[in-house]
Amino acid sequence: MSAHILNKNGSEKRILLLQKELALLQEQLNERVLQSHKIIRNMQKLADQKKVDSIKSKLAHNSTI
Amino acid sequence: MTEPTAENKLTPLNPGKQEGQESTPPVDPSSEIRAQAQQLGAETATIFAGDVEQAEVLAAELGDDGDALLGEARAVGHQAAEDQAAFEARVDRLSAPYVLSPELSKVLETARLLGRPLLLEGEPGTGKTALAYALAGEEGMPIIHAQAKSTSNAQEMLYTFDVVKRLQDAQLGEDVSDLDKYVHLGPLGRALASGEQVILLIDEVDKAKRDFPNDLLHELDKMSFFIDETGREVAAVHRPIVIITSNHERDLPEPFLRRTVYHYINFPSPDQMSEIVRAHIPDVSERLLETALDRFYQIRQAQGLEKPPSTSEILDWIQVLQAEGVTEVKGTPHPETLLKYKRDVDRIVGARGANPEMVGATEDVMAVLRGDRVVRLRAKSEYDRYEPDATLYTLLANEGYEFTMAGDYGRIPFDIHAQGVTRVGDLTFALYNPQEPQKGEPYLYEALKGRGLVSGELVMQDEPVEFATVEESNRYFTRGKDANGNTIYRTKEGKFIVERKYGHEEDSDRENRSQRVFDPFEDDQ
Numbered sequence A: 001m002s003a004h005i006l007n008k009n010g011s012e013k014r015i016l017l018l019q020k021e022l023a024l025l026q027e028q029l030n031e032r033v034l035q036s037h038k039i040i041r042n043m044q045k046l047a048d049q050k051k052v053d054s055i056k057s058k059l060a061h062n063s064t065i
Numbered sequence B: 001m002t003e004p005t006a007e008n009k010l011t012p013l014n015p016g017k018q019e020g021q022e023s024t025p026p027v028d029p030s031s032e033i034r035a036q037a038q039q040l041g042a043e044t045a046t047i048f049a050g051d052v053e054q055a056e057v058l059a060a061e062l063g064d065d066g067d068a069l070l071g072e073a074r075a076v077g078h079q080a081a082e083d084q085a086a087f088e089a090r091v092d093r094l095s096a097p098y099v100l101s102p103e104l105s106k107v108l109e110t111a112r113l114l115g116r117p118l119l120l121e122g123e124p125g126t127g128k129t130a131l132a133y134a135l136a137g138e139e140g141m142p143i144i145h146a147q148a149k150s151t152s153n154a155q156e157m158l159y160t161f162d163v164v165k166r167l168q169d170a171q172l173g174e175d176v177s178d179l180d181k182y183v184h185l186g187p188l189g190r191a192l193a194s195g196e197q198v199i200l201l202i203d204e205v206d207k208a209k210r211d212f213p214n215d216l217l218h219e220l221d222k223m224s225f226f227i228d229e230t231g232r233e234v235a236a237v238h239r240p241i242v243i244i245t246s247n248h249e250r251d252l253p254e255p256f257l258r259r260t261v262y263h264y265i266n267f268p269s270p271d272q273m274s275e276i277v278r279a280h281i282p283d284v285s286e287r288l289l290e291t292a293l294d295r296f297y298q299i300r301q302a303q304g305l306e307k308p309p310s311t312s313e314i315l316d317w318i319q320v321l322q323a324e325g326v327t328e329v330k331g332t333p334h335p336e337t338l339l340k341y342k343r344d345v346d347r348i349v350g351a352r353g354a355n356p357e358m359v360g361a362t363e364d365v366m367a368v369l370r371g372d373r374v375v376r377l378r379a380k381s382e383y384d385r386y387e388p389d390a391t392l393y394t395l396l397a398n399e400g401y402e403f404t405m406a407g408d409y410g411r412i413p414f415d416i417h418a419q420g421v422t423r424v425g426d427l428t429f430a431l432y433n434p435q436e437p438q439k440g441e442p443y444l445y446e447a448l449k450g451r452g453l454v455s456g457e458l459v460m461q462d463e464p465v466e467f468a469t470v471e472e473s474n475r476y477f478t479r480g481k482d483a484n485g486n487t488i489y490r491t492k493e494g495k496f497i498v499e500r501k502y503g504h505e506e507d508s509d510r511e512n513r514s515q516r517v518f519d520p521f522e523d524d525q
Helices: A012-064 B031-062 B065-096 B102-112 B129-138 B156-158 B163-171 B187-193 B209-221 B254-258 B270-280 B286-301 B311-323 B342-349 B363-369 B389-399 B442-452 B507-515
Strands: A003-006 B097-102 B118-121 B142-149 B159-161 B184-185 B199-203 B224-227 B232-235 B241-246 B263-264 B375-376 B403-406 B416-417 B423-425 B428-432 B454-461 B471-472 B477-481 B489-490 B496-501
Touching: A003 B129, A012 B031, A012 B065, A012 B129, B031 B065, B031 B311, B097 B102, B097 B129, B097 B270, B102 B118, B102 B129, B102 B263, B102 B423, B118 B129, B118 B442, B129 B199, B129 B241, B142 B187, B156 B159, B163 B187, B184 B187, B187 B199, B187 B209, B187 B224, B187 B232, B209 B224, B209 B254, B263 B416, B270 B286, B270 B311, B270 B428, B286 B311, B363 B375, B363 B423, B363 B428, B363 B454, B363 B496, B375 B442, B389 B442, B428 B442
Parallel strands: B118 B241, B118 B263, B142 B199, B199 B241
Antiparallel strands: A003 B097, B159 B184, B224 B232, B375 B428, B375 B454, B403 B416, B423 B428, B454 B496, B471 B477, B477 B489, B489 B496
């Protein structure tokens, strides 16, 4: 009895499996992009807040003078 | 970045190709999928680069507060790159051909018939993990890979419940009544919950704690489990094919072994390896394959290797050799492809490359065969193997050589750091090759001899030396001892390698020697 070779030829089944894997990768990368955008949005919010705080403090300072 | 859409779906390659058809040049069916993944990766990388650029600007505005967030933004990009690399590795594994021996084929069939886990043991590189992936590729079945670690426990293989997240959500006033959204299924949990039959690979189970395999028994038997927090039962609709691997780093518990179908995979024989190589590299030439395998098995038999090369290394090696147009292996070209530790490379090819096919010979002998001038330096005392005569240190210091003093009872060996000088044993150095003296240290050789600091020199000679005892003989050399107990070699060419001993010389002789003007190039003139 001789050895049998798995995955010798490109089968339809394997291609479908690889397509599923690719779809999973796409899902994962989409998730990462959303995560990254969320971080930028948070940073933007913090930066805006910082500007507002700075203006407020300047105004408060001017009004005390 | 776009959401996955119907347009992004791939079309099968070679859809009309049937078995038995006229053979056409082989097309890698995964190449189109790889290309799409790379495009996806490039697209994502551009987005991350833009995000990081923006994050850097914002971080500068935010000062210290922004640093952590900038770090997070960078980390997400790195994680995406890791996802991409992991995907490529999975595609490689799912697409790799696998030579299934008749015995393993039978065992696999038995395990599937009985619905029991298949436990594969064998040394690393025998194809245990590869079998699970190849089977997944062959059957088009999703594979879930659970890598066992020393910290692995059975519970996290099933599921974990995120109490902390639920608490945080509750504090934020969010609805926490849907408990299911805090349940994260582990690899075994996902395999049992899957709507289709999957392959569950529990890799290197012997790395986990001893109780780990036993703790999985119940769920593996029943193919179901309860999520206590929600009261939900997860039961397999399709029994997964469970493949468990072990490198036999420790014995597995008896009850666990009883419930599995066990098979030990031996390292492939040369004939099997030849078949494996052909399956991966169909256009390999007969001569290259034969000579490469011959060398590969010699190297595997060499004593004292930290990591003997295995299947993946021989495949890489032959691919590199083929790409370079090598048709026949002589010596060990590209040893770095086969051997992963410098010590192993030195053991096989010698510290300076050119290999005289002397597996099993010591490094000093290999250096002599390369034509190097190899000297043993005088030790501090006759009982000291590692510590050189103290005057050696002063000589080297005065002559401006860099060196490491011996220390810690040989754990820090005495070494000379000079261009072309190689340490080939305890207090033993290849100093230069008379064919190319400018590349080594002929001056140092003369200086050491002049000061009486050389106790012996390994030389190759035609005059025969009589063996008193023989320790090893193979197709490359015979090693043994002469009547005085000195190690001697006879090479396949009939030459003898012996150690020429030097006694303590009279001071006047030393003086004369050290005053002689040495010209390393005199032989060439």
